[in-house]
Amino acid sequence: MRRSLLPLSREVIIIGAGPSGLAAARWLLSRGFSPRIYEAHSQVGGQWSWTNPRSGVWPQMVSNTYRDATRFSDLNFPDRTPIFPHNSVVRDYFESFANKFGILDLIQFGTSLRQLRRGDTGWELELDRDGTQLTDTAPYVVVATGRFNAPVIPDIPGAENMSGELGLTHAFNYKSPKAYQDKRVAVLGGSISSLEIASDLSMLGASKVHLCQRRQRYVNPKMFLGVPIEYRLFTYERGRLALDDPDALMRDSEAKVMEHAGDPSNYGTPKPHPDFAKAGATGSQHYLNLVAEGRVHPLPWPKEIDGTSIRFADGRAIEVDGIIAGTGYQLSLPFLSADIAATLNLSDTSIDLDSFTFHPDLPGLAFMGLWSQAGSYPTPIEQQARFLVYTWSGQIPRPVDTMREGLLDCVREGHQTMPHSQAEMALRFARLCGTDPLGETDGWEAEHIKASPTTSMLYRRVGPDRIEPAERMNDG
Incomplete structure (x- = not known):
């Protein structure tokens, strides 16, 4: 009609x-x-x-x-x-x-x-x-x-044959932590959504949570000394620097993130790139503390996926029941x-x-x-x-x-x-x-x-x- x-x-x-x-x-x-x-x-x-x-x-x-x-x-x-x-x-x-x-x-x-x-x-x-x-x-x-x-699934060899019971899905389709309770999960990606999902899973009953990243970013909390991070990172002046003086903004960003949370490797993550601009930054209130408590386990980017196994270039391998890819759109x-x-x-x-x-x-x-x-x-x-x-x-x-x-x-x-x-x-x-x-x-x-x-x-x-x-x- x-x-x-x-x-x-x-x-x-x-x-x-x-x-x-x-x-x-x-x-x-x-x-x-x-x-x-x-x-x-x-x-x-x-x-x-x-x-x-x-x-x-x-x-x-x-x-x-x-x-x-x-x-x-x-x-x-x-x-x-x-x-x-x-x-x-x-x-x-x-x-x-x-x-x-x-x-x-x-x-x-x-x-x-x-x-x-x-x-x-x-x-x-x-x-x-x-x-x-x-x-x-x-x-x-x-x-x-x-x-x-329009979520993007990463191109990892063997990903199409991932055979864990929870399969491989994008963070876009993540709707409930209940399905992952008592399960082994790998979250892929270093953005805030990946860190937040990994944090949720570790606090809501997953048996083991891994976070696989291409690079380790610096991580800002949502609150700093009782004040939302917007009062530090998203001010008018920092908007002006972004438009008028990007180099000054980068220097200010590095100084502030070191004040807010410091070097994430102090919590147990890999060492970020020494060039702050190349390392980048993201945010999460709980992630770094969960790494420090051994409740989220940072890993490098997967080399390949074979059934329920994820293998890495350094020779390590883990077994998982499900993979969640927070890998953008x-x-x-x-x-x-x-x-x-x-x-x-x-x-x-x-x-x-x-x-x-x-x-x-x-x-x-x-x-x-x-x-x-x-x-x-x-x-x-x-x-x-x-x-x-x-x-x-x-x-x-x-x-x-x-x-x-x-x-x-x-x-x-x-x-x-x-x-x-x-x-x-x-x-x-x-x-x-x-x-x-x-x-x-x-x-x-x-x-x-x-x-x-x-x-x-x-x-x-x-x-x-x-x-x-x-x-x-x-x-x-």
């Missing part, structure tokens, strides 16, 4: 009702646009709805970023929310946000995008709703489908037409965009939240939504020539491959849309801003849609 959904003038179609799609809708509404949203799942929240097939969240997971960095500026978490909220609390927060701005009524749930292509009168979409094929057209489209939903936008994909130079790892958002040859099409970063996404996503809307509304025009310069910067700087942080990305977008709080302040207030953690409220101090000081205080 096939029918058409008639386009409306000045309409915007948003694909996805996760944080990016909700932020886009809120700010589009503020400038007189009429968005409608298609969401494949039955709830808002994107990754934060763990029942969503496109979510890698597991039921017991709590946020690894503190609550004030994991919210938008227009709504606070409820009173007595823990510093690091449970994933269900975060999902409920986004539903409350959608309710506050009347966004829920704009969402058509259970509707998947099959193809997006150029049309004669706008962007044309082919959609699927319970087997019914739909079409829709609009002059504006925002793609907000997320960056972390590829960029997946399979619904883009061949023409659009070619224009964007799209690959499994990169996409060419002006300021992570636009392409000068694809007017009326925007992409949100597709970069990889350390730290929380809501604050930079909100700034990106404002950048998008101020541009489309003409409030802060962005000429095509400027977009082409931004496209050159994307390729020259390697935007899709270089590391980013929430502090850098929030400030990057703030500078584009006139909301950099340091641009209109000096003296003691400027020093206060520099030391402030990156939150959405920080970027409502100045510029369009500023929140007055009294309102900021009332927000709590």
Whole structure:
């Protein structure tokens, strides 16, 4: 069965009702646009709805970023929310946000995008709703489908023949530690998700937990001396250094991680690379202490897998019942037409965009939240939504020539491959849309801003849609 959904003038179609799609809708509404949203799942929240097939969240997971960095500026978490909220609390927060701005009524749930292509009168979409094929057209489209939903399994010889009873799966599919109780498990990868899963398993009853890494990273805790790590690593000033003085940022990062946790080999891990930049850093509240207690066992990267055995280049071998690979994601936008994909130079790892958002040859099409970063996404996503809307509304025009310069910067700087942080990305977008709080302040207030953690409220101090000081205080 096939029918058409008639386009409306000045309409915007948003694909996805996760944080990016909700932020886009809120700010589009503020400038007189009429968005409608298609969401494949039955709830808002994107990754934060763990029942969503496109979510890698597991039921017991709590946020690894503190609550004030994991919210938008227009709504606070409820009173007595823990510093690091449970994933269900975060999902409920986004539903409350959608309710506050009347966004829920704009969402058509259970509707998947099959193809997006150029049309004669706008962007044309082919959609699927319970087997019914739909079409829709609009002059504006925002793609907000997320960056972390196409897991990559590592290419290790013999991996396809792993015969342990729990098999080899990606961290994206890890949903319950119960299946791993009293089992021998190897977790592959050195990112925060790998460290958190290994920590969960070791504390929730796995008989033995190994963590296999290509390199040993430095590990920051989530809290330091009773304060969230965002007050140390994701401040305004460190965002500025990331954009203006990367060498100084690297020196500051090394000094801070040595203060927070020191050399991880002191806890029993392998020695990190002596060059801090090559070693890299990640985060986990419990991992290093669990290594020190002999409850998580660090190992190098596997050489091969043979049935239930994992073998290493140094001659060691272990027996496991299951393997969980926390080995990242590829960029997946399979619904883009061949023409659009070619224009964007799209690959499994990169996409060419002006300021992570636009392409000068694809007017009326925007992409949100597709970069990889350390730290929380809501604050930079909100700034990106404002950048998008101020541009489309003409409030802060962005000429095509400027977009082409931004496209050159994307390729020259390697935007899709270089590391980013929430502090850098929030400030990057703030500078584009006139909301950099340091641009209109000096003296003691400027020093206060520099030391402030990156939150959405920080970027409502100045510029369009500023929140007055009294309102900021009332927000709590």
